[in-house]
Amino acid sequence: xxxxxxxxxxxxxxxxxxxxxxxxxxxxxxxxxxxxxxxxxxxxxxxxxxxxxxxxxxxxxxxxxxxxxxxxxxxxxxxxxxxxxxxxxxxxxxxxxxxxxxxxxxxxxxxxxxxxxxxxxxxxxxxxxxxxxxxxxxxxxxxxxxxxxxxxxxxxxxxxxxx
Amino acid sequence: xxxxxxxxxxxxxxxxxxxxxxxxxxxxxxxxxxxxxxxxxxxxxxxxxxxxxxxxxxxxxxxxxxxxxxxxxxxxxxxxxxxxxxxxxxxxxxxxxxxxxxxxxxxxxxxxxxxxxxxxxxxxxxxxxxxxxxxxxxxxxxxxxxxxxxxxxxxxxxxxxxxxxxxxxxxxxxxxxxxxxxxxxxxxxxxxxxxxxxxxxxxxxxxxxxxxxxxxxxxxxxxxxxxxxxxxxxxxxxxxxxxxxxxxxxxxxxxxxxxxxxxxxxxxxxxxxxxxxxxxxxxxxxxxxxxxxxxxxxxxxxxxxxxxxxxxxxxxxxxxxxxxxxxxxxxxxxxxxxxxxxxxxxxxxxxxxxxxxxxxxxxxxxxxxxxxxxxxxxxxxxxxxxxxxxxxxxxxxxxxxxxxxxxxxxxxxxxxxxxxxxxxxxxxxxxxx
Numbered sequence: 003x004x005x006x007x008x009x010x011x012x013x014x015x016x017x018x019x020x021x022x023x024x025x026x027x028x029x030x031x032x033x034x035x036x037x038x039x040x041x042x043x044x045x046x047x048x049x050x051x052x053x054x055x056x057x058x059x060x061x062x063x064x065x066x067x068x069x070x071x072x073x074x075x076x077x078x079x080x081x082x083x084x085x086x087x088x089x090x091x092x093x094x095x096x097x098x099x100x101x102x103x104x105x106x107x108x109x110x111x112x113x114x115x116x117x118x119x120x121x122x123x124x125x126x127x128x129x130x131x132x133x134x135x136x137x138x139x140x141x142x143x144x145x146x147x148x149x150x151x152x153x154x155x156x157x158x159x160x161x162x163x164x165x
Numbered sequence: 166x167x168x169x170x171x172x173x174x175x176x177x178x179x180x181x182x183x184x185x186x187x188x189x190x191x192x193x194x195x196x197x198x199x200x201x202x203x204x205x206x207x208x209x210x211x212x213x214x215x216x217x218x219x220x221x222x223x224x225x226x227x228x229x230x231x232x233x234x235x236x237x238x239x240x241x242x243x244x245x246x247x248x249x250x251x252x253x254x255x256x257x258x259x260x261x262x263x264x265x266x267x268x269x270x271x272x273x274x275x276x277x278x279x280x281x282x283x284x285x286x287x288x289x290x291x292x293x294x295x296x297x298x299x300x301x302x303x304x305x306x307x308x309x310x311x312x313x314x315x316x317x318x319x320x321x322x323x324x325x326x327x328x329x330x331x332x333x334x335x336x337x338x339x340x341x342x343x344x345x346x347x348x349x350x351x352x353x354x355x356x357x358x359x360x361x362x363x364x365x366x367x368x369x370x371x372x373x374x375x376x377x378x379x380x381x382x383x384x385x386x387x388x389x390x391x392x393x394x395x396x397x398x399x400x401x402x403x404x405x406x407x408x409x410x411x412x413x414x415x416x417x418x419x420x421x422x423x424x425x426x427x428x429x430x431x432x433x434x435x436x437x438x439x440x441x442x443x444x445x446x447x448x449x450x451x452x453x454x455x456x457x458x459x460x461x462x463x464x465x466x467x468x469x470x471x472x473x474x475x476x477x478x479x480x481x482x483x484x485x486x487x488x489x490x491x492x493x494x495x496x497x498x499x500x501x502x503x504x505x506x507x508x509x510x511x512x513x514x515x516x517x518x519x520x521x522x523x524x525x526x527x528x529x530x531x532x533x534x535x536x537x538x539x540x541x542x543x544x545x546x547x548x549x550x551x552x553x554x555x556x557x558x559x560x561x562x563x564x565x566x567x568x569x570x571x572x573x574x575x576x577x578x579x580x581x582x583x584x585x586x587x588x589x590x591x592x593x594x595x596x597x598x
Contacts, residue, residue, distance in 0.1 A: 020381060024439045031442065087520050106528035112440075113508050113527065116378035117242065124313060125245050 008138040009127045012060075015052045016119045022048055023112060030096075030105050038096050038104070046089060053082050055141060060130060063140050067133040074126050081118045088114060177237050177247070179513045181255045183583060185234025186502065188259040190576035192226035192266070193495065194569040197546070201565025204274065208561060209483035209554050216486070218270040223490060224359065226266035227572070230259040231498050232367055233295055235505070236322065240299075243374060244319050246306035250298045254291075261291035272340060281341035285334050292330045299323040314385065314393040318370025325362030325398060328405075332358060347410070353417075354405050361420065362401045364494045365456065366394035369427060372449075372497060379504045380446055382438035389430060396423055418467050421460040428457035444537035445500035451544060452500075455492025459485045480554035487550045491543075491568075499543055499575055503536045506579050510586045518593050525589060530582045539578065542571035 022045040029037035061075040088111040095104035131137060200219050207213030237251040268284035271277045300323040308316055332355035339346040370393060377384045385393070400423060404416035431453040438446060462481050470478065507527035514524040549564030 024381060027440075083520055084515060091523070106526045109528050110508075110511055110526040112381070113379060113504070114511075117508075120243060120374060120378060121245075124243060124316065 006131050006137060008141050008143045009131055011141070011143050012052075012055075012127060013119075013123055015048070015055075016115075016123070019045060019048050019052060019115065020112075023108065023115070026096075027105065027108055030101050030108070033101060035096065035099050035101075042093060042096050046093070049085070049089065053086075057082065059141055060134075063134045063137075064126075064130050067135075068129075074129065078118070078122065078126060081114070081121075085111065085114055085118065177241065177251050177255070179509065179586065181252050182234050182238050182509060183579075184255045185230045185237065185258050186506065187576075187579060187583065188263070189227045189231045189234075190502070190572045190579065192230075192259075192263055193223060193572035194576065196222040196227060197565045197567075197569030197572060199270070199565070201562040201569065205557065205561060208557050209480065211482040211486060214273045217273040220486070220490065221269040221273075222266040223495070224266075224364075225269070226263045228364065228494055228498060229262045229292075231502065232363075233258050235371065235501070236299060236319070236367075238505070238509070239315070239371065240302050240306070240319055243315055244302075244306040246302050248298050248302040249305075250294070250301075254294050254298055257291055258295070261287050265291070269337070272337070278341045281337045282343070285337040285341070288330060288337070289334060292326060296323050296327050296330065299326065312387065312390040314370045314373035314390045317390075318366060318373075318394055321395070321398065322363075322367060322370075325358055325366060325401075328358040328401075329355065329363050349410050353408075353410070357401055357404060357417065357420070360489050360493075361397050361424065364489075365424065366397050368452070368494065368497045369397075369431070370394045371501075372431070375501060375504075376435065376438070376449060380435075380438040380440045380443055380449065382434045385430075385434060389427075393427065414467060418464060421463045421467070424460040425457050425464075428453045428460065432457065444533050444540050445503050447544065448496040448500040448540055451492055451547070452496040455488040455496070459488035459493065462488070476554070483554055484551060487547070487553075491547050491550060495543065496547070499539065499571075502575055502579065503531060503539070506582050507531045510582050514586065514589050517590065522593070525585065530585050531578050535574070535578055539571055539574045542567060542574060546571050 022041060025041040026038050026045055029035075029041055057079060061079065065071045065073075065075055088107060092104055092107040092111055095107055134140065196219050199222060200215070203215045203218070205213075205215055208215055210216070234255065237248050237255060241247045265284045265287045268280045268287065271280035272284060303320045303323055306316075306319065308320060332351055335344075335346055335351050336348070336355055338344050339348060339351070373385050373390065373393060376382050397420070400416055400420040404414070404420055408414040408416045432450070435446075435449045435453055438449075440446065462485050465473065466478065466481055504527075507530035510530045511524065511527050518524055546564055546568035549560055549567060553560045553564060
């Protein structure tokens with residue numbers, strides 16, 4: 003079975019978050035705190051949009067389809083909490099203009115996100131693809147239902163995806 | 166089992182991984198010192214006893230425990246499958262690997278037959294156990310339907326290790342006089358399986374995941390994921406079966422061409438990495454260039470080469486060895502240690518300390534400026550080693566010492582990371598009490 007369009011869109015959202023976090027790092031390296039703060043807030047929006055999509059649509063559907071409520075989705079929710087905690091730490095450091103500390107936190111945040119993404123892309127998404135019928139429409143991605151990454155990453159997109 | 170899929174619970178304990186990784190750089194330092202102060206007769210000829218000894222100290226004493234430790238960690242994290250018996254095997258991996266390399270050193274330097282027999286027996290015991298454990302984990306892991314180079318590497322990595330072990334045992338037995346073998350044929354295959362089947366396959370397969378992850382290079386293409394590292398193993402198998410020692414080694418030549426192509430693709434991706442500011446990124450650039458250069462040098466020697474100067478022909482085997490072993494293996498291993506160790510410390514602290522409490526970031530565990538210094542040292546040592554054929558008696562001790570210093574530094578940084586881990590745990594335990 004090939005990776006479905008819905009799963010590819012989820013992977014694309016991972017890449018978009020990575021790119022956005024990279025812009026934050028680039029701004030921090032130039033000590034451009036205004037750009038770092040602005041880009042970090044965009045990263046935060048993209049990240050939350052993606053997490054909400056998973057936590058409110060994908061994971062419940064997987065748990066319903068497989069009956070595994072204490073399985074991989076629980077682990078992934080736990081990792082989301084850890085990522086959010088580091089994100090908040092980085093946000094606070096950017097706001098207080100601690101460049102070196104923010105870069106160190108983002109370095110770890112990046113690795114934490116990457117290893118999380120590897121697990122999702124190699125294990126969880128294929129499991130979801132095999133067990134959840136109509137995955138694309140469930141995620142609002144059938145014919146670009148507003149939640150896919152091509153629809154942009156602004157607040158309006160998030161609102162569509164979450165509600 | 167189901168509720169543990171993707172869980173930290175599957176990841177081996179810090180002791181399991183640190184037990185494999187901690188001593189390894191210090192053995193690398195021993196290899197450097199041996200190179201600097203060992204009996205240098207015949208150097209830089211690839212069959213000089215000192216070079217045979219140093220190669221095995223580096224490949225077995227240093228690289229093998231790190232690579233085996235990394236596999237014990239990667240199986241659960243990347244493939245969701247723990248390696249059975251990893252906890253029982255890991256305490257012996259570094260010790261036995263050092264034992265095997267030490268025995269081989271005695272064997273090569275003093276022509277000691279018993280040392281070869283001892284090395285053979287220890288290698289069968291420890292690497293036999295590792296092969297069985299990795300094969301069992303590979304058998305149990307579930308491959309997703311899309312191709313992934315890292316997962317394919319994990320699936321089949323027991324095979325090249327078995328080939329290296331089998332051919333190595335055949336050679337050791339031959340040196341000990343236990344049986345007669347076609348030395349050149351077995352040696353060629355042993356070197357090919359060790360260098361390409363084990364080291365290059367593992368580095369390329371695992372790097373397909375970890376380089377995009379840690380350095381944010383573009384993810385390799387679907388074609389890369391379909392072909393790496395299986396194409397290397399297929400060609401090695403064909404080379405093992407069909408290449409003769411007398412005629413032109415067609416399969417080996419094809420293998421070298423494939424290595425050059427893979428290195429060229431890898432170079433393109435590594436150069437596009439977004440985190441080029443990371444201290445270890447340079448090591449990856451040097452690594453892929455080393456693989457490309459060593460394969461190209463091999464090709465130049467494999468076809469008629471009368472046009473080449475005699476010095477170049479004489480020095481090429483040394484250069485191929487340095488490029489493959491230091492550039493192609495030590496560089497990526499050093500680069501990964503600098504990332505994986507702080508991440509493991511972070512990961513295990515996070516597992517044991519509740520989320521609201523702050524834990525040190527990776528850059529607080531190992532400082533980036535220390536990693537940058539280490540990367541510079543090992544690159545200088547590498548350049549020095551490449552220049553050895555120009556003036557062996559002067560450059561070899563110098564390059565050996567710098568190499569030893571670079572490995573001592575990464576060893577000290579890993580120790581510091583471990584102390585930081587213990588310190589943070591103690592802080593939390595005492596805070597609770």
